[in-house]
Amino acid sequence: MTTSATTASAVSVRDLRKNYGAVEATRGVSFDIFPGEIVGMVGDNGAGKSTLTKMIAGDVAPSSGEIRIGGTLVQSSSTTWARDHGVEMVYQDLALCDNLDICANIFLGREITQRAFIGHWKLSHDTMMAKAQNLLNMLEVKLPNLREPVTALSGGQRQMVAIARSVAYEPKLVIMDEPTAALSVSAGQPVLDLIRRLPQRNVAILLISHRLSDVLTTADRILVLRRGKIAAAVRASEIDEAELLRLMAGINVPNED
């Protein structure tokens, strides 16, 4: 919970701008997220949330400004680079392979292999099973059988698998893009509980959501984005939903910056 300014930030964004032709999606955004911190990001459609997250995830190249991941300056935008340097994304659309089992999904793209009899690389099923079980135990996620295809899981359980997968390789930052949008409120609750447990793993979380109540109850700090700029940065404990809505819409903004 202690986030002093002296600790190295997990992600640091300085004066980030992106133009699509004449349209300015973001107009100079700066912020830091520290390890073990959940930062919520809210804003109306078109405020620049998705452009901003895509730039951090390496999906879109910024027009100007800089991004540092764990202190390392991002030189060229690439999702693989971002992933290798500890930026993970969790998407709203439960992005798992339905036909693969839970264990296979957790390790997808990063399977653990070993040398086998004719010198080929063979998947280490036992190691992956043990590691997956270990991870889920630590995150206090209870799932029936890890060899069950994820089709058999509920939406909430799937999203928890997706989140477990995102923290499996000790990332610096996990960007969660509307992680509860596809879920009912009751199904989303265990997912939010899981997100709240993640800072214990010293990971920084950027939580984007349209459900303001989710952001208010889950995040430590909230960044309000409006027309490509950060309109306000507030502590979640010091604000209510109505005030947050006013900030998003730009009505009666307490003019500080």
Next chain:
Amino acid sequence: MNVKVGAHAGSVQAAVEPIVSRQSLELERSNWRIIILIGATIAIWVGFHIWTGVFISPRNLSNLTVQAAITAVLAAGLCWLLVAREIDLSVGSLLAMCGVLCMLLMQKAGINAYLTILIVIFIGIGIGLLQGGLRVKLGIPSFIITLAGFSWLRGLAYVLSGAETLSGAGDTFYEVANGQFPVLLSLAIILLLAAAHLYSWLRAYTGLIGPQRFERRPVNLVILALSIGASALAVWVFATRRGIPYPLAFLGLLVFVMEYSARNTRFGRYVYAIGGNPTSARRSGINVDRMVLCLFGLMGALAAIAAIIQTSRLDAGPPNVGLFVNLSALSAAIIGGTSLFGGEGRVLGAVIGALLMASITNGLSLAGVDTFYQMIITGALLIVAVSADHAAQRRPK
């Protein structure tokens, strides 16, 4: 640190016990499916045997495997393409083109059989990669790319051959599809495979050899019974008068490698991941385009190998061969449980699907029934197999 899988809370002594885990549920489901398919095939064999009196004989069953091998090799390649949400309609035309090439290389260019086989396989891979490359680079659905291939490759087969059938490839080439391993070697191979399977089975499920690795499930007993039955049948068919035909040996090796890869290699797992959710696969860092390209290359190689078997069997390379083989290979894959929508299907199922279809053709011709009826039966079989799948999938939900 040891992780207990499926252990009850509070059991202290469990920490020393070996981990006995459940095998993949998806694997178990597809195993049952294949067992049913094998059951259906056996029923067809028995039925035809009662009807014709000669169906279940070493001679006929040996012929049957060679007849099925051509479709089965194609069905195996198509199975993985379908699993990865791709399709290839051009395999029949590629087969004809490669068959024509085999004869041209040997007769007109005077190249020996071994080199011819190598060249034709490389040309098959090349055409597969070309189609895969067009699919990936241009983003045109593989249905359309290979529909074009269906046409231009067939045209090329006619152009190259001058619409004439070259025949007589020489003894070496003839042996490829018509030769067999010696009987004693065949017996040794069968017994060795049976022993290896028995060993791994005992090791996995009983704890008699080393620690037990997997839970005992009914499906595994059925698999053991089938394996023993198949070994006995194989000894009778392939170790009494004629040995294991070369095409069957190749097919067996192919099925083993592909089934093994599907479960134990990254490549195999990614084929299924792409079929399950291409976006998720891409986001996970899987190079989907390269995987698709590889699968088309593999399909090209398999089509070329099927062409070599076909040409050797006929001892001729007619440009009009295999007009419908793309559709029968597709039918075999689907009867074998491959989904047209991707993510689902196993090579073993596709190959048994091909065997089942070949059994019907073979049985009807033994019974002296017109082959037209075989087409009607295949059609009915497709609908029965797919609707049975749908019914089975709806039940557990």
